[in-house]
């Protein structure tokens with residue numbers, strides 16, 4: 001995944017050894033360090049981030065209790081603390097909610113339809129990078145988005161949140177990666193398919209700190225990714241011609257998914273996703289990223305410098321794809337925009353305030 005943890009400031013002569021919470025992102029690999037690339041610092045400014053290596057800790061385990069359980073300084077075993085639940089009260093019986101009035105329901109649906117009509121189905125951000133606006137549909141609504149008529153996507157907001165919630169409270173579920181000095185990254189994460197280890201900046205079969213095997217990627221999620229890539233090809237043809245669409249964004253079959261949950265103060269420093277296999281990176285196999293919940297500002301560019309990057313808002317239902325010539329762009333998440341999640345999504349799922357992000361890759 002991306003490097004989540006700290007990053008080396010771009011202008012730092014001595015690249016930092018910090019690693020990112022998500023694989024590739026922040027100075028994941030020694031290669032990254034050699035290149036002087038950023039190590040992601042989801043939680044810190046580059047000034048603050050002069051810390052020790054990132055090391056994942058169990059969400060509720062105190063930092064002090066990390067008594068060097070493993071040589072790399074990575075976390076100890078599961079302390080038995082409660083797993084992080086991205087939804088509130090999900091396991092505590094039915095949620096009692098007053099029925100919204102017909103007026104409210106209709107207003108909500110009208111707004112959604114309007115948003116969907118207004119959004120251009122595809123934003124071409126740069127070669128190899130596209131944004132499918134509002135590609136993920138609400139479950140109860142016939143979408144008017146043009147691309148959905150064409151591609152019949154079955155991607156469904158509520159279903160994705162519910163599946164992630166269930167996976168997140170099980171073995172290999174959400175945890176809060178942290179730094180050796182006790183500071184924590186500003187997100188919760190978990191992996192599907194393969195584990196991305198922030199300490200070694202590499203993928204493996206098990207999570208070193210508790211031995212948990214990451215859950216497999218649900219088949220329907222893999223199908224959503226195929227739908228999104230196919231849709232992007234159809235729409236890309238208008239920009240680059242039919243012959244070039246697949247070259248611009250190569251096909252891929254995801255075997256890794258990193259899930260991130262950001263609360264209202266969540267962020268992820270600039271980093272590159274480059275811990276996938278050499279062949280995957282060389283072919284430019286894309287990273288496909290889903291946003292659900294609150295809107296966030298996404299940064300991307302050729303250099304690891306927040307003053308030189310472009311910005312785009314990612315809203316609930318958006319699918320961002322970057323591959324080909326953009327596979328190794330620097331990217332990160334800066335400002336969360338609280339209370340921007342669709343009301344119907346919060347009502348249906350009881351998702352915590354914040355943003356759920358899924359990034360799919362092929363190792």
Ligand SMILES: O=C(O)CCC(=O)C(=O)O
Pocket residue numbers: 001002003022024025258260268273289298331332333357359
């Ligand atoms: O949350 C996002 O949109 C970005 C996540 C990311 O870059 C990563 O997981 O590598």
Ligand SMILES: [Fe+2]
Pocket residue numbers: 001002003022024025271272273331
């Ligand atoms: Fe990333």
